[in-house]
Structure formats: C-alpha cells, structure tokens
Amino acid sequence: MNRATFDKLCLMLDVIGGLKPTKNMLVDEQVAMFLHILAHHLKNRVIRFYFGRSGETISRYFNLVLTSMMKLNRELLKKPEPIAEDSMDEKWRWFKHCLGALDGTHIKVKVPMADKARYRNRKGEITTNVLGVCSPDGQFIYVLTGWEGSAADGRVLRDAISRRNGLKVPQGQYYLVDAGYTNCEGFLAPFRGQRYHLSEWRDGRQPLTPRECFNMRHSSARNVIERCFGMLKLRWAILRSPSFYPAQVHNRVIIACCLLHNLIRRQGDDPLDIDIEALETNTNDMEIPYIQTIETSNAWANFRDTLANEMFVELMSHRGSM
Template sequence: MNELRVSVKCRNITCMGPEAFQNFCELLMRDGGLRPTRHTSVEEQVARFLHIISHNVRNRTMSFFFYRSGETISRHFHSVLKAIISLEGQFLKQPNGSDVPPEILNNDRFHPYFKNCIGAIDGTHVRVRVPNEDAPRYRGRKNYPTINVLAACSFDMKFTYVLPGWEGTASDSRVMASALERNGDKLKLPEGKYYLVDAGYPLKAGLITPYRGSSTEPTYDVNTQVDIILACCIIHNYLMGMDPDESLINEVDRELLNETRNEEAGPVERNEDHSLGEYLRDSITSHMWHDYVANQM
C-alpha cells in the first residue's frame, strides 16, 4: 500500500493520483467515519473499493489477490460505500440561483442570454443486474435491465443533484416529477431560473436525452447498485476539484459521442412544460439574433 502513496501505479489501480488518493482516504476517515480494522488499513479498504468499481472486478478476484476472505472483502466494500454516501451533502450541492455562473458571466457568447441558467440536466439509463423475476420492471427501451437516473450538473462539470433508483421502465416524466415533488431530497428550481436540457425530460428549457452510456453490472443487490451510482457521482465531484484527469474526460466524451451517433432517438414526451421550453428557446434565439444583426450595422 505504501507504493500507492507515491507511485504512478496509483492511477492505474484507483483512477486517481497518489495525492488525491491519500486525501480521499483522510476525508473518509475525518468526515465519513471510516476506520481501519485489526488487519486492514483504511488505504487498503479504499483502494480495493475504487479498483472494484472502476475495473468491474469481482469479489472472488479481489479475495485472491489481497489474500482476504470474500466476507472480509464484502464487508470492507460496504463500509467504504457507506462512508462515501455520507459525503453527499458535502459534494452534491444545488445552486440557489443568487449568482450567475462564472462560465456564463465571463463569456460574451452566453451572457446575458443565459444569465438565468443555473446548470444543465440530463438523464441516463445505467445497466444493472437484477433477479429474473424483477427484470421486466427494469427492462425499458433496452433489451437489458437498467436504472433510470436523473442528474443535474453545474457548468464546471460537477454534479449538483442525482436521483438514481427508478426502474428502466419508468417514464422520463415520472422520474422528473419525482425529483421535483419529493418530500426530502428534491430537485430545486429557484424562481426565474432554469436548466439547460436536451431531449427527454420536460423542464422549462426543453427536454433531456434519455440515454447516456451504460455502466458495469456488479454482483450486488439493486439497492447497493443504486448507492454505487451515487457514490460514483460523489467521487467524480471530488476528483474534479482535486485531481481532474483531462485524458479520461476526453475518453468519456468520445465514448458518449459514438454512443449518441449509434443510439436511435426515443419517443419525445410532449406536454405543457415542453411547450414552455420551446418558447424559452425561441425567445433566447430571437434575442441573440437581434443583437447579432444590430452589431452588424
């Protein structure tokens, strides 16, 4: 484990650099309550967890290489997962709409046209493994089970809201309604503000594309798989602030671009929100065109 603290191999094993890895372990101990066990350090627990979720490695494989029992590997995995989930409030923060995002404020192409936009929102179907008797509820447009996940992000590429857990057969509008109407952690939309969205979920500024890639199929129950999705979003936010990997981001962008080209567009849900979105887009477009013409004179 000492090698992970200083070696470039750390990124290959954990998908983060040595300094980011060490700081992440300290964060999980300080704020997540993660503790070493009699025979296993926090660093080893975290390294195993990150390696499992980033490389889709099975429990028995980790048991073989780390000389630990399968029960120990599983117990430590869930301890780290619980610690990461406890950081949700620290790393997933919704904008209050009081400030114009600097990515818009400092860009003449976007300001003042998008000054009331607080972020971007989209959906994705994440592939999951479920019991055969539950598979029909999770098999929607795909020929395999998925979870329908709604996510919002700020313009600095960090998640601000994530709602995982809905079965793949759940309609996009149903997931969006759940996000806006939940009693607890719900998607907040400040008065007069909106999200940039694509085709799929109706919300003022337009619609969201219902599918963006897929994920691994871990051998965990579906509730744990939902927690893993949330944990990955938290880790993403941590890394974007501590150790952004531009090569990895570019690789993901290329994969998403290829999948978008190969993916057939699903049916578009149209309702009153969709009409409002079209009106808002047309208004912004008209404003931008008017300013462009005026500047040419």
C-alpha cells in the first residue's frame, strides 16, 4: 500500500467509519498499527516494541479500527457489472451477461477444542470455509465468512443466496463456478470429466472437442478468483496461519482484508501484480427478480452446450484460416 492509498483509507475510516483521533493517538497511527498486524501477523508484544504502546492499548485500537472497517462495506465492495454484448476482452467476450467468478477458500482459524471437529476440513486442518465472489477486474463483490471447514462449497453458496443481504444474482445473469458446484441458472460450471485446469493446456495443447474448448475458456476467465485469493493471502500474513484471535474476530478480519484488497486495486499500481503472475444494495433491489435456488435444468444445460459449440466452431474456423 502506497502513501496515497494509506491517506485515503485513513480519510474513509474517519468520515465513513467514524474512527476518530484520541488524546494519545492519531488516526494514522491507529491504522498503521492495524495494517502492521494484518500484514505481518505479529503478536501484541512485538507490536508493543515497534509502536511503544501497551498491550491493552494495541488490542483496544485494533478492535476500534476493525469495527470502522466493517462500515466501509458498501463503499469498498465492487458493484457487479455484467459483461457487455460488445465486449472485446479475449477472456470474457464469450460470457455475455456474466458478473464474474466465485469459489471457496479455506483459512486457518483458532477455535475451542469442542468445535474442532466441525472446523476440520478434508486435509485435517482447522479452517473456516470462505466464499469469495469477484468481478472480472479482480475486485471482491461479496464475501461470506463463518462457515466451518467441514462445510461443502455448495452448502455455503446456498446459504449465501438465501440470506436477506446475501449474494444477489439477477435472472439472466450468472457467475462462473468450478466443477464442485452445480451447473444451474445463475452459476455456470465446466463440463466434468474433461480437461479443465490451465496447467493442462500448456505446451501448445489444443482442445479437440466443444466441451474441451468450453472448459479451456471457462478456466481462463474463472482464474480471476484464484488470483484474488492468491493475492489476498500473499499480502496479508494473518490469513496464512492460525490467528491469535477467536474465530468470530478472525471472520471480520478476513472481510477487512478483502475490503483493503479492493481499495488497493482501485488506486492502481498494485505491487503484487507482478508477484501473482508466478502463482497459479441498491434501493431498487426489490424490483429485480433474483435467483433464489440452486437447481439443475435442461434449459441451463442446453445454454452451456450451445455456448461450447459456438466456441469450438470459431476455434476450428480460426485454425482453418491459418
């Protein structure tokens, strides 16, 4: 985060978040201390050495800044915008009316012994299953935290779309999802049993069927959510190992990190852009018909088949003209 972005964050936390200077600490020191903890995942005793403050003071101001960060939700979360009919973006032009991509990621948390069984994921780690939804330009649109690591991705998604202030998917629009989710209205998944991951298309390999062609282009576009998660964990060390904070606080920390990610992306010149290449409510909402269930349908399956055939026809036409 450069100085201009830091100053903007302090201003937003003051004006929107209600974070005020006190007799003993200015807003910028409160924010700097908060960011230092997120970026380096340091204990209070280490922060005490760096900032010359007591452990109680550090804890109090960390929670004050975290509470103020939660008030920036509306301001910093990206408003979804569908891919336009005339889009020329090579990755997204096939996915007209698509809003972006979504996926789940596991983040290690600290929970009481009695809850560890529920939070234990398939790898045996104690985690929370976080649903992340991002736009084609790599900004978070929606984040749902709090689910146990043992929860299936599909279950978390069902909860997200059923919440009053949850994930809204207008009819006629959709997000790209991986094969772990159901291919249904509002959520376009790849074909199962076909090559999919970007690593499988290296060394000049080309798709041989419409389904492989669809999967290749789907993977290329949906990779944006993997990049978002990669950048998030690369930037904030507190998301890479079990937190010193209880799960309830850590869930808010995850949201704060996503909001900060968006702010940095909007300011431009993100220092992680180069590093990541190495890594694989609106007032009129009630008038819009939203998708409220996750169910397969012949119409949606036909939509995917038709799109796959169109992609493959263009690919073969391009090969023939070479």
